[in-house]
Amino acid sequence: MDKLIKARTAELRNERNRFAALAFVWGDILLELDGDFRIVFASGASDGILGRRPQQLSGHLFHSLLAKQFQPLVTEMLQVARRRGRMDNIQVRFVHPDEQLSPPVSMSGYFLPDLGDHFFVALRVAINALPADVARSIKRDHATGLLDEESLSKVVTERLVAQRETGTEHKFTLMTLNAFDPLCKRMEQIERDELLASVGAFLRAHSVAGDTAGRLASNQFGMLHRPDVRIGELEQRIADCARDADPKGVGIEVSSSVTDFTAELIPPGDLARGVLYSIRRFCDRQEHGFTFSRLMGQANNLVNDTFSAMHDFGARVDRLKFDAAYQPIVRLPSAEIHHFEVLVRFYNDDGKLIPTQQLITFAEQVNMVHRLDLAMMRRTIKWIRTQLDLGLTVRVAVNVSGHSLENPDFCRSAIALFERNRDALGQLMIEITETSEITDIDGAAKWISRFREFGIEICLDDFGTGASNFRYLSALEVDYVKIDGESIRQSMKSGKGQAFMRSLVDLCHSIDVEVVGEMIETDEMRELITKAGFDFAQGYLFGKPEADISLYWRDAKTPRQ
Known part of the structure; x- marks a missing residue:
């Protein structure tokens, strides 16, 4: 009897903890995944998003429900959650049984090792969606799935404007993959495509909203991210992936530069221009070449320093x-x-x-x-x-x-x-x-x-x-x-x-x-x-x-x- 009571108590405790964990996330659908990313529990209005009722989801691998282009991203995000304990909102799409794509879906959640190393995930339609005009203008690098330079600047601008409501600070990292072009030339097409897709997935997974990363040159990548992202670990993962893919086993050296990106009270129109200029100067390593009062020495915040120079320049010109x-x-x-x-x-x-x-x-x-x-x-x-x-x-x-x-x-x-x-x-x-x-x-x-x-x-x-x-x-x-x-x-x-x-x-x-x-x-x-x-x-x-x-x-x- 004592064993039965203890078992029942443990079961109730697990149920309580499960729903407490689910309470941390919100959405139209709540899912629990085991350590192999297999669905063990589902609740909510899943028909419109996944094309299946909750009772039909149990036992499915979560990845199998995703559109193919989002599978590497979600894999990486779940691995990030395993290390960090949670994952921020990212944009994904699912494939229905009739092969129709779902609308854009925001995904967020937690990883709790105390509950059998399970993931608790929430899905919700149209959270973190970009304005329609921005979304329509987005262009991507085909190989990596990352944003191109101008698209990245537009999305960064939207994220910086949104951060004013939350007070969240962001940083921008420029990552350079040294000797990357020679590596790509000595790889077969399929291995090269897989490597580029992996690099794209790594960067997107660590970026704000899971989609604020871009390819700025053949070997240069930019990413807006939270301050707690461990850039050194990300560099090492990309370097390890490149070495494993290299037929010669040599790989590449990854180097990064980080600067603060915050918006303060910059008007959106000026912010958009300042972000694009800042990204270009940061990529050219000439971010401090043009100097007025705030573009001198080591910039603490590149966007704000650029905007200060814009304001100074405009005042001098107008007067x-x-x-x-x-x-x-x-x-x-x-x-x-x-x-x-x-x-x-x-x-x-x-x-x-x-x-x-x-x-x-x-x-x-x-x-x-x-x-x-x-x-x-x-x-x-x-x-x-x-x-x-x-x-x-x-x-x-x-x-x-x-x-x-x-x-x-x-x-x-x-x-x-x-x-x-x-x-x-x-x-x-x-x-x-x-x-x-x-x-x-x-x-x-x-x-x-x-x-x-x-x-x-x-x-x-x-x-x-x-x-x-x-x-x-x-x-x-x-x-x-x-x-x-x-x-x-x-x-x-x-x-x-x-x-x-x-x-x-x-x-x-x-x-x-x-x-x-x-x-x-x-x-x-x-x-x-x-x-x-x-x-x-x-x-x-x-x-x-x-x-x-x-x-x-x-x-x-x-x-x-």
Whole structure:
């Protein structure tokens, strides 16, 4: 009798513990799995999610109910739960007996060694689902099932916005698989596919919501995760998996860099731009190359530091708190100054000049270059007015990114600025730069036509360095093209190259477009481009960018030899 009472007491205790464990999780379906992941208990509305009633689930291997692409992920998540005691929400889908896929399902649960090493799992429809527009735009790396770079940035942004409600902090890890490409080349296709799928499953399983990991390059991976994820153990598991798959048994070396990713009070739109920029800089190991007040030294939180730089940059731009330098463009062969190109100058907190290309790259990647371009227009028109008051008629070309031409707000603001300053526009020119490729050429052409209605001449920068330039030349109404100095130097090395350059100049002249040669630094280059028919030249031979043009402008009355 005592044995019977003890057995019954133990049974009741187990039942109590089982339902206590199930109370920790929530969902439409509650499952208990044994150590082999076989279902031993099921309760809830399972028909809609699994296509089976609860009593039909007992004895089934849990993996057999999952869609194939989610099986590696769930296997890894359960292994994580075995070590950590629980697993966070992950998105999965199941296959019904009629082979129809279930809707997206959120899965979470606990592992309790005191109850026979069993897992207690909850399934619920549409928990942690991304907004519909984000979900539709998601793209994945086929081999690993991980998000691509832009998709990862979108999902990270959504997770960071969501974390504000819970106060949870997240970290972002960049993982590099050194010697991974050579390993893949010496593996058979099927083994390579299995290895890539395993790497993807490992990273997804440890990421926030089980799907905030991405493949950023052939051997680089990024993952947003909770601070308690043991990155060292994950590195070792991937390294062991790669060594086992390597025909030579050599494997790879896995290295990681970790930074904080939190959102604080960053507006969602700015956060989205900052996350993408942060991921790219982190991958390039240049995350601190662009420095304002918060992008200096070792960043404690890359997203917040990036946003601080964005805020600082925007404030300086909007208040015109930057400098400008003016470089002359001269007519050939006389070398008489025709106009100046105005160049933006920003300085970091130590007073050192920030390289212009680095600055423009930052502005474009965080979608703020249109604000800089508009600020430069405002400053330049103000400067033109100052020169007119001094009795000087100075023509100045201001740079406008191709990215800005695709921004209707920028274009409308520019036109409003022109409307208010018609009397100064005779001295204003626009130089279109191709640091960002123009994708909507028809739209850009319409805006350029509107600009030209104000009498503003247009120059196309860096012409001849890419096939897209010829597409621009045929679609956009421009007055000048500027040929890159490196292209000129390479072309002038041979007779064939010189003939090509003369043909290019002749093509431009045939459609009433004048040609400027950039980076002309020697008398030899000046002579070569003059013979090739160039109309204008720019470079240190004729003058460096200067904040004060008074010397240049006085000298302009006397042709430079």
